[in-house]
Amino acid sequence: MPSDLRLEQLSRWVHKSKPNAKLASASADASFRRYFRVYDQEQTWIAMDAPPEKENLVPFIDVGERLLAASVRAPVIYQSDLEQGFLLMDDFGSVPYLTELNAETADHLYLDALKALVKIQSANSNQLPNYDEELLQTELMLMPEWFLSKHLEIELQDSEKSALKAVFALLVDNALEQPQVFVHRDYHSRNLMITSENNPGVIDYQDAVLGPICYDLASILRDCYIVWPESSVNRWVEDYRRLAIEANLLSDEVDPEQFKRWFDLIGLQRHLKVLGIFARLSHRDGKHNYLNDLLLTLSYVLSVAERYPETSALIDIFRRYEIPQRIGTVEIPA
Secondary structure: OOHHHHHHHHHHHHHOOOOOOOEEEEEEEOOOOEEEEEEEEOOEEEEEOOOOOOOHHHHEEEHHHHHHHHOOOOEEEEEEEOOHHHHHHHOOOEEEHHHHHOOOOOHHHHHHHHHHHHHHOOOOOOOOEEEHHHHHHHHHHHOOOOOHHHHOOOOOOOOHHHHHHHHHHHHHHHHHHOOOOEOOOOOOOEEEEEOOOOOEEOOOOOEEEEEEEEHHHHHHHHOOOOOOHEEEEEEEEHHHHHHHHHHHOOOOOOOOHHHHHHHHHHHHHHHHHHHHHHHHHHHHOHHHHHHHHHHHHHHHHHHHHHOOOOHHHHHHHHHHOOHHHOOOHHHHHO
């Protein structure tokens, strides 16, 4: 088998402080980062391998410190070597929300997640990158570039491109008109870990930005990896709205209907982006397992786009090219 030079370097680095430790693969993610569980007697830690030419650890460390200061359960970093791209930090175990969520646990686990989200949104956001018009547009363009063109080999007509541009402008305006808060940017069931204290443990937050208040809410309640009845989603959205008002993140003048529109449309922006990202992960990075999650993501796009006349052009395009039939369909429970 070929040697793993990075793992050998990481092992040597860990053994300097923990000579008897053993390392085992913990997980990898959609980036170039890898994670290893470090065992030493009765204790465990997580060692991160982030190749410095591919990944910048400074945002991860900075955002983590902000979250810890806001009483969010982010991992404490015990050792770091930015030159090599190594971190040694808290181990939250191996039980993500995704494996524990079911009809009996959902209300409790989501209440914990929504309370943690309010803490995140209250954290220090000074000098975070802005989730501005340019970034929102760049993300939206991933869908036609990677999902339509690369994955499905669909080339839109000029009139269709214009219609798509108008929908994208609407989604950007919706994002920018919302209160701007600290945004985790990938707040979902694979990035929340079940913890015995101060649940959940929050990971994968290095891309945090200052952005729309409903973005992370849509990420967790319209999760690309698990689906819930719309009645439950509506109830949790209203639970969060009340929590946000109590935390002075949101004015009580924002009524449930306005808030739900913000939630729906920022979720639509996110899911269009994710269609592009999942296709890109497959075609560019060889991570084909993400294609399994296209079905649910597309179902969110279709169900939300059908609710608003301003986004009907999306439905027209997806029907014209029979996109649901080409990748399958997923029904949202009533």
